[in-house]
Amino acid sequence: FAFTGADVYGRFKRLRGDTVFEPMGFDAFGIHSENFAIKLGIHPAELIPRNIANFRRQLTRLGGMFDWRHVLATTDPAYYKWTQWLFLQLYQAGKAYKKKAAVNWCPHDKTVLANEQVINGACERCGTMVEQRLLEQWFFRITEYADRLLANLDDGSKMDWSPSTTIAQRNWIGKSQGAEIEFPSDAGPIRVYTTRPDTLFGGTFLVLAPEHPLVDPLTPAPRREAMDAYRKAVASRDLVSRKVGDKEKTGVFTGSTALNPATGQRIPVWVSDYVLMQYGTGAIGGVPAHDERDFAFARKFGLPIVRVLAGPGQDGATPVPEPAVETEGFRLVNSGSFSELPASEGLRAIVAWLERERHGTGQVRYRLHDWCISRQRYWGPPIPIIYCETCGPVGVPEKDLPVVLPLIEDFRPDDTGVSPLARHKEWYHVKCPQCGGPGRRETDVSDTFLDSSWYFLRYPSSEFGDRPFDAARTKTWLPVTTYIGGNEHAVLHLLYSRFITMVLHQLGHVAFEEPFPKLRAHGLIVKDGAKMSKSRGNVVIPDRYIQQWGADAFRMYLMFLGPFQEGGDFRDEGITGVRRFLDRVWVLAHEAARLTPGASPGIPSSPGSRPASADLPEAVLRKLHQTIRKVTADTETLQYNTAIAAMMEYVNELRSAECRVRRAVQPLILMLAPYAPHVAEELWTVLGGSRSVFAESWPTYDAALATAGEVEIAVQVNGKLRGRLTVPRGSPEAEVVRRAQAEEAVRRFVDGKPIKKTIYVADRVVNLVV
RNA sequence: GCCCGGGUGGCGAAAUCGGUAGACGCAAGGGACUUAAAAUCCCUUGGGAGGCGACUCCCGUGCAGGUUCGAGUCCUGCCCCGGGCACCA
Numbered sequence: 017f018a019f020t021g022a023d024v025y026g027r028f029k030r031l032r033g034d035t036v037f038e039p040m041g042f043d044a045f046g047i048h049s050e051n052f053a054i055k056l057g058i059h060p061a062e063l064i065p066r067n068i069a070n071f072r073r074q075l076t077r078l079g080g081m082f083d084w085r086h087v088l089a090t091t092d093p094a095y096y097k098w099t100q101w102l103f104l105q106l107y108q109a110g111k112a113y114k115k116k117a118a119v120n121w122c123p124h125d126k127t128v129l130a131n132e133q134v135i136n137g138a139c140e141r142c143g144t145m146v147e148q149r150l151l152e153q154w155f156f157r158i159t160e161y162a163d164r165l166l167a168n169l170d171d172g173s174k175m176d177w178s179p180s181t182t183i184a185q186r187n188w189i190g191k192s193q194g195a196e197i198e199f200p201s202d203a204g205p206i207r208v209y210t211t212r213p214d215t216l217f218g219g220t221f222l223v224l225a226p227e228h229p230l231v232d233p234l235t236p237a238p239r240r241e242a243m244d245a246y247r248k249a250v251a252s253r254d255l256v257s258r259k260v261g262d263k264e265k266t267g268v269f270t271g272s273t274a275l276n277p278a279t280g281q282r283i284p285v286w287v288s289d290y291v292l293m294q295y296g297t298g299a300i301g302g303v304p305a306h307d308e309r310d311f312a313f314a315r316k317f318g319l320p321i322v323r324v325l326a327g328p329g330q331d332g333a334t335p336v337p338e339p340a341v342e343t344e345g346f347r348l349v350n351s352g353s354f355s356e357l358p359a360s361e362g363l364r365a366i367v368a369w370l371e372r373e374r375h376g377t378g379q380v381r382y383r384l385h386d387w388c389i390s391r392q393r394y395w396g397p398p399i400p401i402i403y404c405e406t407c408g409p410v411g412v413p414e415k416d417l418p419v420v421l422p423l424i425e426d427f428r429p430d431d432t433g434v435s436p437l438a439r440h441k442e443w444y445h446v447k448c449p450q451c452g453g454p455g456r457r458e459t460d461v462s463d464t465f466l467d468s469s470w471y472f473l474r475y476p477s478s479e480f481g482d483r484p485f486d487a488a489r490t491k492t493w494l495p496v497t498t499y500i501g502g503n504e505h506a507v508l509h510l511l512y513s514r515f516i517t518m519v520l521h522q523l524g525h526v527a528f529e530e531p532f533p534k535l536r537a538h539g540l541i542v543k544d545g546a547k548m549s550k551s552r553g554n555v556v557i558p559d560r561y562i563q564q565w566g567a568d569a570f571r572m573y574l575m576f577l578g579p580f581q582e583g584g585d586f587r588d589e590g591i592t593g594v595r596r597f598l599d600r601v602w603v604l605a606h607e608a609a610r611l612t613p614g615a616s617p618g619i620p621s622s623p624g625s626r627p628a629s630a631d632l633p634e635a636v637l638r639k640l641h642q643t644i645r646k647v648t649a650d651t652e653t654l655q656y657n658t659a660i661a662a663m664m665e666y667v668n669e670l671r672s673a674e675c676r677v678r679r680a681v682q683p684l685i686l687m688l689a690p691y692a693p694h695v696a697e698e699l700w701t702v703l704g705g706s707r708s709v710f711a712e713s714w715p716t717y718d719a720a721l722a723t724a725g726e727v728e729i730a731v732q733v734n735g736k737l738r739g740r741l742t743v744p745r746g747s748p749e750a751e752v753v754r755r756a757q758a759e760e761a762v763r764r765f766v767d768g769k770p771i772k773k774t775i776y777v778a779d780r781v782v783n784l785v786v
Numbered sequence: 787g788c789c790c791g792g793g794u795g796g797c798g799a800a801a802u803c804g805g806u807a808g809a810c811g812c813a814a815g816g817g818a819c820u821u822a823a824a825a826u827c828c829c830u831u832g833g834g835a836g837g838c839g840a841c842u843c844c845c846g847u848g849c850a851g852g853u854u855c856g857a858g859u860c861c862u863g864c865c866c867c868g869g870g871c872a873c874c875a
Contacts, residue, residue, distance in 0.1 A: 180790060180791070183789075184790070184871090187788090187789060187790090187870095187871075188871085190874070192874075192875090194875080209874095209875065210875060211874090211875065223875090258873090259874095260872080260873075263873085289873085291873080292875090294874085295875075296875060299875095301875080303875090307875070308787090308873090309873055310875085312873095382874095383874045503790090503791095503869085503870080504869090504870085507870090539791085540868090542868075545867090545868085547868075576798090576799095576810085576811075577798065577811095578798070578799070579799085582791075584798070584799080585797090586798095589798095589813070590798060590811075592811090593810085596811090596826095599826095657799075657800085657810085658799095658809085661799090661800075661809065661810035662810085663810095664809095664811075665809075728806075730805070730806035731806090732855080732856070735855055735856040737806060740806065773855060775805085775855055780805055780806085781805045781806070781856085783805080783856065784855090785855045785856095
């Protein structure tokens with residue numbers, strides 16, 4: 017569905033005179049492929065090429081105009097050599113770093129699990145409860161680019177994207193404006209981030225994330241045991257279930273207090289897993305009166321709830337039955353000298369006061385995290401780093417790339433807890449490229465999203481072995497003219513690609529900052545009431561349909577079943593309609609070839625350039641030009657379903673007018689070509705074409721011919737339809753109104769009453785108000 | 787919970803800027819062709835009421851209101867479905 021929609025557009029653009037490069041590639045170097053291989057018990061190095069061959073066969077049968085000379089596979093060492101090069105570019109530019117991060121860990125299988133492999137907190141394979149484990153991981157500093165990634169989204173000159181995609185990215189980056197505030201404690205200042213400094217006076221407790229470094233110093237010995245037990249319990253849960261919002265709040269009191277700088281009161285410091293170490297400072301000020309989570313926490317543990325925002329008819333003494341989260345129309349109360357200020361003004365005033373008194377600063381935060389690119393798995397590009405006992409981590413020199421993934425018979429993660437690559441001793445132990453001393457390789461592989469973050473740069477330059485992308489080729493073909501993809505990639509692939517391109521631009525490797533200036537998202541296919549997906553098992557294998565109905569009928573049905581950008585409902589019966597249509601076109605073309613004189617050397621591909629007095633009946637001629645107009649406009653905007661409907665209407669017109677002449681059918685074949693390339697190619701020849709239909713050019717229309725001489729006008733009385741009039745286009749208002757009033761039905765409804773008002777919309781409607 | 791889509795005949799869907807709701811297609815019914823069936827071709831098909839009939843009238847775009855000469859389209863408040871994100875301070 018997605019590739020056919022892209023192919024229709026590419027073929028259309030080619031007929032419109034553009035030189036079109038439509039590449040295709042295969043991205044199967046990651047956990048999903050590895051898991052699938054484990055499931056089938058086949059080594060991925062054997063399975064993946066087999067699957068690629070099958071996909072390629074299917075894509076070819078579907079008739080995609082793909083340039084197979086430039087096909088890519090991210091699993092190919094000739095490709096991932098440059099993925100590793102890309103890693104090194106970022107590493108050398110200081111954009112890659114290592115730090116400890118939590119991963120899902122199955123204690124039974126002794127392996128790292130992806131989030132989607134954790135089902136209700138348990139390992140999907142063995143059912144053991146999953147834990148968190150801290151491991152050293154490689155990260156890319158995408159957060160450094162958060163502002164730039166956000167700013168370009170708003171720049172219409174750089175980004176022409178479907179709004180649904182830009183909105184998703186904006187939300188994902190999640191910029192928030194707030195303040196970082198220091199709460200002094202016995203273990204030093206506790207830094208807290210909040211987007212609501214206006215509620216500072218309502219902060220009646222602090223909550224630290226269980227991993228927060230100040231938890232230990234703030235917990236006196238008698239409470240240590242309880243605290244450690246809680247922290248252990250939290251760590252024994254997986255990352256997914258920890259972040260579920262609607263569960264009961266849990267927590268432990270440290271035994272210490274901190275000073276609220278605004279109220280001057282000492283407030284208790286708690287620890288709870290609803291505070292995440294990864295966001296903000298890993299500590300929050302609990303404002304139960306004005307935050308739902310803090311409210312639930314305060315209720316559970318009997319902590320004081322102080323209202324600091326009051327709406328109309330409320331004051332500082334009004335009870336707080338539920339947290340008031342909104343600010344519109346609220347004013348500060350119980351907030352010292354800031355009381356009675358409107359909330360928004362109070363926010364600014366409190367931030368100014370915090371900065372003046374050096375209690376805190378206004379700050380911007382993003383929910384976007386740095387991109388963790390390491391995977392403790394086998395099936396992926398090895399991260400090109402060597403650890404040397406004397407030099408530390410050293411990047412593999414470019415001349416030694418690629419670091420080839422060794423073929424390991426048993427590639428499954430085992431109970432050593434390290435990547436399977438560590439078991440391959442000859443591969444694992446290497447000399448340090450810097451000092452020649454003993455070293456060992458990084459055994460993590462990189463995320464598949466790194467493979468796909470730059471593939472578009474490789475496509476035009478795929479045959480170059482000595483450079484990732486050739487400067488001249490890149491200048492000719494990039495950035496990508498039109499990118500058509502699914503919205504499931506809105507936040508991951510599309511964001512990572514933008515980030516990588518931005519870094520490469522900054523490092524001087526590419527001239528542009530944004531890889532996909534024009535992006536259109538296609539919809540998703542629904543079958544049996546749910547999204548068609550492999551996991552739901554409601555997928556359709558194209559082979560059978562192509563076998564039964566033909567590739568063109570299948571393509572056209574996919575494009576006809578709904579608006580491309582919204583998707584649609586797949587039902588087997590629907591395909592018969594387009595197949596019948598193609599059969600009729602087939603018959604029409606053959607009859608036209610038989611009934612009208614043979615081809616003259618110059619086949620008109622542009623009927624509009626011929627005099628209007630040509631041999632076509634007026635109604636057919638008009639319909640033809642209307643059809644060209646509509647199919648052109650609709651194909652350009654990816655409204656393929658209505659473009660196909662317009663061609664069907666035209667065929668219906670030709671049939672009812674019994675018009676079987678080449679001049680009427682040829683332009684139809686040209687318009688059909690992007691949708692049904694095989695049939696169009698054949699019929700073009702039947703009609704006398706001596707070269708490929710794709711060597712011809714798209715038909716043009718004559719606006720004057722497309723316009724009907726007569727129009728039907730709706731006649732309304734008080735807005736209700738009472739009749740229809742056929743009048744010459746552009747008839748004067750007085751004439752139309754006069755004729756409307758003469759209508760029998762109109763007279764009956766006007767019923768002799770005076771006409772108060774007459775509304776006339778030229779060529780459309782006349783409305784008499786009585 | 788939040789953010790995006792969407793709700794129109796039996797079904798998939800059309801409908802420029804607010805201007806004739808249901809294009810196009812599926813399914814269904816009737817007919818032609820055929821020994822017969824399939825295929826093909828022709829006709830009918832939103833619901834209701836009336837008329838022998840050409841036709842006529844009423845209702846109808848998830849629900850309730852509103853704006854307007856006129857609302858599928860705009861506004862307010864709800865309901866339902868699909869997708870995504872989810873304790874982000």
